[in-house]
């Protein structure tokens with residue numbers, strides 16, 4: 324990367340102790356091909372794995388060099404050697420795992436996948452259980468560790484863009500809806516848009532007002548409310564942040580593809596824009612940023628890096644949990660903070676259902 328100060332801020336701060344013994348639950352795409360690859364590269368220590376299907380856990384253990392494989396996640400949780408739990412199974416199963424895990428004294432930290440649960444009630448139950456047990460809870464909202472988003476955050480924090488006026492995300496990409504989602508009606512905003520919503524919160528804090536619209540996606544054959552979604556947030560300082568999540572994006576064979584995710588933030592004193600690289604996976608396509616500010620007038624800055632969201636951003640989400648355990652502090656992407664992201668998700672669905680703008684306070688008051 325050719326801009327030294329941003330270089331520091333886009334990379335995760337690693338814990339001093341890297342060999343915390345991590346117990347991994349799940350062996351699907353995200354655990355096998357992203358978490359475990361990122362942990363190996365960071366020097367972390369995945370010590371055991373379990374999945375629903377033993378053969379899948381065994382195959383992932385062999386492929387990624389994990390010493391212990393358990394036939395069931397309950398056995399892994401009981402292993403007194405395990406200090407940290409890393410969960411990547413369907414969101415509607417996370418509460419069940421957490422309920423058992425909080426009874427084990429040897430577990431000091433839990434990293435849950437996004438969404439924390441399929442609804443806010445279960446998500447807050449997860450947070451309550453971990454807080455009562457004194458276990459650090461982190462959430463894998465890894466768009467906060469996308470390298471372009473971290474660079475943008477650094478620019479905003481040092482005021483280079485001035486007061487933000489308008490922030491946009493434009494996603495023209497086709498996420499993979501896993502089988503476990505087919506039984507639910509809330510699809511896009513809860514499972515993909517949640518990254519954009521959490522990122523807006525990371526960059527700008529909580530909105531005042533939430534307005535969302537959605538239509539069904541012709542490609543998604545199971546029943547769903549939100550295929551193509553657009554949600555807009557208004558802030559106390561008049562900032563408007565909006566995301567268009569176009570999961571249709573490509574009409575199919577016979578048409579050319581134009582798949583991308585772009586973002587842009589315009590402030591009173593500067594402009595930053597970029598792309599998110601994950602839609603090109605398995606090709607390693609780094610996210611990008613370019614910015615221009617009045618503080619160094621009449622030019623574009625274009626720092627670059629080699630890291631990518633899948634898998635490198637998963638180093639950051641585990642690192643923030645391990646640092647919290649190590650220093651007895653709240654994780655940067657904590658379960659409690661994530662309840663407010665869940666509240667904004669609720670606000671979007673409420674806005675769609677009721678055809679009106681929702682005040683953040685209407686959906687967040689029970690979590691504050």
Ligand SMILES: NC(=O)C1=CN([C@@H]2O[C@H](COP(=O)(O)OP(=O)(O)OC[C@H]3O[C@@H](n4cnc5c(N)ncnc54)[C@H](OP(=O)(O)O)[C@@H]3O)[C@@H](O)[C@H]2O)C=CC1
Nearest residue numbers: 349350351352353374375376379411412413414436437501
């Ligand atoms: N942060 C991010 O960028 C991303 C996060 N995710 C999240 O990761 C999680 C897993 O997604 P992904 O890996 O893509 O999904 P996969 O479908 O590839 O894997 C699902 C995993 O969950 C296990 N599983 C399925 N059903 C059950 C069940 N009833 N009880 C216990 N375990 C079960 C499967 O076990 P087995 O195969 O052994 O039967 C498998 O290991 C989801 O929460 C998803 O939202 C996903 C993609 C990106």
Ligand SMILES: O=C1CO[C@H](CO)[C@@H](O)[C@@H]1O
Nearest residue numbers: 497498499500514515601
């Ligand atoms: O979190 C996510 C990020 O991107 C993926 C793209 O396939 C999604 O499926 C996923 O749930």
